[in-house]
Amino acid sequence: MNYQTIRLTRDSAHVARLTLARPEIQNALSLEVTRELRHALAAVAADAQVRALVLTGEGKSFCAGGDLKWMQTVLSQGRDQRIADSLPLADLFYEFDHLPKVVIGRINGPATGGGFGLTCICDVVVASSTARFSLTEAKLGLVPANIGPYVARRLGLARARRYGLTARFIDAEQAERIGLVDRVATPDELDSAVAEEIDLVLSLPVSSIAATKKLFNDVTGRPPRECRTYTAEALADAWETPEAAEGIAAFLGKRPAAWKVAAA
Template identity: 40%
Template sequence: MDDLTIEVAGGIARLTLNRPEKHNALSARMISELTEAAALLGADPEVRAVMLTGAGKSFCAGADLGWMRAQIEAGPQERAAEARRIAMMLRALNEMPKPLIGMVQGNAFGGGIGMMSVCDTVVADEAALFGLTETRLGIIPATIGPYVIARMGEGFARRVFMSGNRFGAAKAVELGLISSLHSAAELEAAALAEAAPYLACAPGAVAAAKALTRRLGPVIDDATIDMSIAALIAQWESSEAAEGIAAFFERRPASWVIAP
């Protein structure tokens, strides 16, 4: 794989987003590779738990800029197809029959928050920053939305889902996005400590228990995913999306920005 690395040792797989020069932004290739990795690791009997992390200073900066540029030129059908690829990647990770532990070593924005939300537990660097920044661009956090809401709950999600504000790691804990905070030096040990108990558990029972929690929790089925994709495409078709993304690439304030 080109945009990911996978290492397996002692029953624990380490899945690393490996575009550090791009802050591990989600490219089309990375999306495909993550979907494939979820299937491979989920089916590997030697793997008892998976740690998801990023190379470099950032965990995941969200969508790749090249991908965003392509969406400007694409039509509704092409946009829907790309949105579905992201949705299916998140679904594959969410439904992977192995515990998924997020080891968030740096900042996460947009799609990076979605990646954190499909993890079963998340440990993070206490210095990291987070944000659902899509509305600043005139778009919405749609395909990641079902997983973010499932993780935070509607009430907590309303505090950060629409404002585009960045927030620190302590607030991310308060929102239920992160389980525990650690210094950079202690982070890997903390992630391994989260993974270690699964080495003593029956893997089939772990998979069944994880599937049961998903069935008992908020429903994320085909209809939910279709609805999130439709919401995203509708917003992509708006004049706000065109203006917000143009402003971003032109490094200027969007037309709706009111100076304080």
């Protein structure tokens, strides 16, 4: 697919990079962007070599949420069409959340509305010290609907309410304190900080990454007792993989596991 609004590139054999590429409008989201992102995610998911996906924005912003021109067209639509246009965006966040790779958010600048939501679906978030965050939907008379489940899960209900019901801006340091961001770096150190996170991912096998992410998604919100059989079976399945045999052998032999690779 010839992408017009995003770029999908490879940093290395095992690391893909997905860049929102509409800096002139702060990498805002639209139906076209959504379609292209979903296509790119499917390609990354199908690539057995990829272990990590870096998500970032071109220019000074990460993502400003919805494209205002697109929003203007929505005003003239009927309810059924509005729902039909919204569902692909909901699917996009779900597919990001369930991607069997580690999604590393490289938050290079402001992340508002849907950009706040994209931050929440990243497994690891490294933000520039210049980044700012806000759930701005209420300022437009809207609600953070498609991103709501991921915001509430990432921040907890109380904090999600606080930021969603006030639309206040928070800086990168505060975002780190509340758990929205995992790590803050200066603009000059952002790439090296992301590289350090990538190195950790590259020390893990693809199968364990995918299985661990699936397990956390499957057990979230369920009482631990209800997960008893599921988790026992998941561990039994993991023991049967070649990666488990190699991992144990490498540990006992005091050597690196065969799957460990360098970032470059």
